[in-house]
Amino acid sequence: MLEMQGLRGGYGPAQVLNDVSLSVRAGEVTAILGRNGVGKTTLLRGLMGLLPRLSGRVTLAGEALAGLPTHRVARAGIGYVPEGRQIFPELTVTENLAVGQRSPSRLWPAERLFGLLPNLRERQRNAGRSLSGGEQQMLAIARALVTDPRVLLLDEPSQGLAPMVVQELARILRHLAGEGVAVLLVEQNLRLTETVADRIAIMARGTVVHDDTAAGFRAAEDELRHRWLTL
Amino acid sequence: MDPLALLTLQALNALSLSALLFFISLGLTLIFGIMRVVNFAHGALFMLGAYVGVTAHNASGSFLLSLVAAPLAAGLLGLAFERTALSRLYAREHSAFLLVTFGLALALTEAIRLLWGADARQAELPDALSGIVFVMDEPFPVYRLLLIGAGVLCGLGCWAGLQRTRLGLLLRAASQNPVMTAALGNDVGRVRAFVFALACALAALGGALAAPLLSASLGLGSNVIIDAFVIVMIGGMGSFLGTAAGSLLVGFAQTFGNYYLPELALGMTYVVMIAVLVLRPGGLFGRPE
Ligand SMILES: Nc1ncnc2c1ncn2[C@@H]1O[C@H](COP(=O)(O)OP(=O)(O)OP(=O)(O)O)[C@@H](O)[C@H]1O
Ligand SMILES: [Mg+2]
Numbered sequence: 001m002l003e004m005q006g007l008r009g010g011y012g013p014a015q016v017l018n019d020v021s022l023s024v025r026a027g028e029v030t031a032i033l034g035r036n037g038v039g040k041t042t043l044l045r046g047l048m049g050l051l052p053r054l055s056g057r058v059t060l061a062g063e064a065l066a067g068l069p070t071h072r073v074a075r076a077g078i079g080y081v082p083e084g085r086q087i088f089p090e091l092t093v094t095e096n097l098a099v100g101q102r103s104p105s106r107l108w109p110a111e112r113l114f115g116l117l118p119n120l121r122e123r124q125r126n127a128g129r130s131l132s133g134g135e136q137q138m139l140a141i142a143r144a145l146v147t148d149p150r151v152l153l154l155d156e157p158s159q160g161l162a163p164m165v166v167q168e169l170a171r172i173l174r175h176l177a178g179e180g181v182a183v184l185l186v187e188q189n190l191r192l193t194e195t196v197a198d199r200i201a202i203m204a205r206g207t208v209v210h211d212d213t214a215a216g217f218r219a220a221e222d223e224l225r226h227r228w229l230t231l
Numbered sequence: 232m233d234p235l236a237l238l239t240l241q242a243l244n245a246l247s248l249s250a251l252l253f254f255i256s257l258g259l260t261l262i263f264g265i266m267r268v269v270n271f272a273h274g275a276l277f278m279l280g281a282y283v284g285v286t287a288h289n290a291s292g293s294f295l296l297s298l299v300a301a302p303l304a305a306g307l308l309g310l311a312f313e314r315t316a317l318s319r320l321y322a323r324e325h326s327a328f329l330l331v332t333f334g335l336a337l338a339l340t341e342a343i344r345l346l347w348g349a350d351a352r353q354a355e356l357p358d359a360l361s362g363i364v365f366v367m368d369e370p371f372p373v374y375r376l377l378l379i380g381a382g383v384l385c386g387l388g389c390w391a392g393l394q395r396t397r398l399g400l401l402l403r404a405a406s407q408n409p410v411m412t413a414a415l416g417n418d419v420g421r422v423r424a425f426v427f428a429l430a431c432a433l434a435a436l437g438g439a440l441a442a443p444l445l446s447a448s449l450g451l452g453s454n455v456i457i458d459a460f461v462i463v464m465i466g467g468m469g470s471f472l473g474t475a476a477g478s479l480l481v482g483f484a485q486t487f488g489n490y491y492l493p494e495l496a497l498g499m500t501y502v503v504m505i506a507v508l509v510l511r512p513g514g515l516f517g518r519p520e
Contacts, residue, residue, distance in 0.1 A: 048414055074416035086411045088404050098397075099404045100415035147416050 001026040001182040002047075002060055002078075002151045009046050009054035016042045018206035020056070024151060029173055029183040031193045033229060034203035040186040041083050043203070044153050048080050049073045060151065074100075079149030083156055085140040089129035093120055096128050096139055097146050105146040116175060117142050134165035141172065151182045158189045170195045190229070194218065202228045236367035241486055243366065247375035249482025250382025251444075254437025255455055256462040256474050257389060258430030264406040264469035265426050268325050271332040272312075274456025275339035276305045276431045280438025281447035282347050285354045288442075294357045301439035302432035309431025313424045321423070336452065344449060351448035360443075378440060385433070386475055393471060402426055406469060458485075461500050465507045467517025476515050480507070 002024040010016035016039045024030045034040050046054045049070040058065040060076055074080065088096050097113075105113070114121040117138045123131060131139060137157055144152060154173075158166045166189065173196045177183050187193045193200060200217040202210040202224060210217075210224060217224065255277045262270045280301040287300035312335060320328045355361075356374055363370040393399035401422050405412040413419045438451070445451065462481050466473025480503055488499030495502070507515060 050410065050414070069418075070410070070413040071416050071418045074414055080414045082411065082414070086408055088407045088411070090407055091400075091404060095400060095404075098400055099412060099417065102416060143415065 002184065003058070004043075004047070005057040007043070007046060007054065007056035007058070007066075009051050009056075010042065011052055016206050017046060017054070020203075020206070020208055022201055022208055022211065024182045024184045025199075026150070026182045027177055027180050028198040029177045029185055029196045030199045030201065031185045031187055031197035032201050032203055032208075033187060033190070033193060035229065035231070036188075038203045039206040040203055041155055042206075044080070044082075044155050044184075044186060047073070047078065047153060074147060074149075077148070077150040079144030079147055079152045081137075081140045081144050081152065081154040081157060083159075085133075085136045087128035087131070087136045087139055087143075089127065091128055092125050093128065093131070093139055094124045096143050100143050100147040105148055107148045108142075108145045113142055113145060116145075116172060133160050134162065134168075137161060137165070137169065138172075145176075149181065151184065152176060153184050153186075155186045156188060157185070158187060158192050166192055190225075204228050232369065233367065236369050239367055240369055240371055241490060242483075243371060243375060243379070245483040245486035246382075246479075247378040247482075248486055249478045250378045250385075251437055251441050252455075252458055252462060252482055253382050253475065253478040254385060254440065255434045256459040256466075256478055257385070257471075258433040259459050259463050260466065260469055260471065260474040261402070261426050261430045263463060264471075265402055265409075265423055266317075266321065266328070268328045269332075269460070269463075270427075270430070271329060271456070272335040272339060273430070273434050273459060274452035274454070275336040275343075276309065276434040276452075277438040277441075277455050278447070278449070278452035279308075279339055279343060280305055280435025281354075281442040281445070281451055282343055282352060282438075283435065284439025284442045285352045285447050286347075288354055294360065297354075297442075298436060298439050302436040305435030306428045306432035310424060310428040313427040317427065318420055318424065336456075340449060340452060347447075349449060351446045352442075353446045354442040356443045374443060378444075381440060382478075385436075390471065398422070398425065458500060461504045465504055465514055467511075467514030470514065470516035473514055473516030 004020055004022045007017050007020040008015060020043055032040055042051065045051050047058060049068055054066060056066060060078065063076060065073055065076060068076070088099065091099070119135055120138055120142055123135060128136065128139065157169055161169065170192055173183055173185065177198070185193070185197065194214065197214050200212065200214055201208050209228060255273060259270060259273050283304045284297040284301040288294050288297035316331055317328065320331060360374045360377060362373045364373055364376065365371070393403060401412060401417055405419050405422050409419050458481055462474060462477035465480060466477035481500055484499040484503045485496070489496045492499070511517070
């Protein structure tokens, strides 16, 4: 569904992404692990057209995305759940959702959305800033879903969430993949990643150093962890 | 004169001044809210509105038409300026934006001097609007009441637009988080261009409405922009309600200051500003950034 080939780019003269290639398939959760500062967030920002400099190829179901302005990338079918959730603090939950709906969502009408994310239902009239961290994360996901994305990018969604809420998050991500969404999950939480991912990639120094099925990751887990993930 | 009647008339005068100030400071606030920068050219656009208004009125004989021509001209000018110059500067330093709008203010003032000459232009009100009404047995100009009404209408219209329309929603979203607004599929550049053009049109409408009272002259822009800055700071940068409150405060302070403390009249605006900012450094409705 989403193909990246030879992505290079960064913020200033220093290169952060150094030849990234990766495929994200529909109906699967593809996870990216990696130590702090290896370029995971930068990769997602690059996909969204938010990097000052990016070269290489990105295609969504065959359609070229690299170089498009951010709003065109979103309209092409990429939903973005950024690091730190980035809820609009002064807008209500309903308004937060409305920002992404240039027309009413076809795939995620209210009933289906609140069926998947029941906590948001009673919070619709509350301001974004009054939500708990878990509710804000659910809102960030809901807000991306109502744009009817084919691909969902999530940047460390489990950060700062209680274990119960992380379990809920795992359920939601599995459900979305089951509905045919291509999920690209950047995480530092190994347990969540192993629970939900079909494929696991590891990034280091701005490139993908390992890319395999979840079973393949598990088989070599101790070595991979030691080499690429622990400090 | 009956003291209560005097007070009432002064209050009405203050309200009509507040209404004029509201037209210009509202646009300044909208621009600041979404672009996080001050538009130095806003006073010059108010002045342009006064000149275009006077000319359109004299040429067509219709005051109403002048109230359409002035905002239309300034709105189109603002749109062209935003698309060609400002839209390239958002990613850069704020100082570049300030310099460019300051340049526009100077260029506009010179263009007006070339087109209309250095003499002030007085607008004549149509008969229907130049009459008086009696308020508590005292005469009061109809036109000032009309200004109050126009200010209230403009305020309600903008409020409804911000709260009830999709464009208003996008404006509020983009002023809180432009990157996320774009990442949800919205062309933030177009929202900015629209807001800038609308703000220019509002300033020019204020200028055209002010022309019959203040007359169109070359100092008009720089006089009024200072009051508008003060209002936006009093209200809390970027706050709609704060701008309404700030316009009222400054309108009342200037009108009553002129009457009761004429020696201090010029300083009243600043006295109010300092008092508000000492009590609430972020302005009346300001939020900590
Ligand atoms: N806005 C920016 N301007 C310049 N450099 C940046 C910027 N954001 C990140 N970087 C640099 O790019 C590199 C990669 O950062 P990035 O945020 O992509 O890492 P990450 O893998 O997401 O890390 P983390 O796990 O801590 O979120 C880092 O060296 C960082 O210092
Ligand atoms: Mg990151």
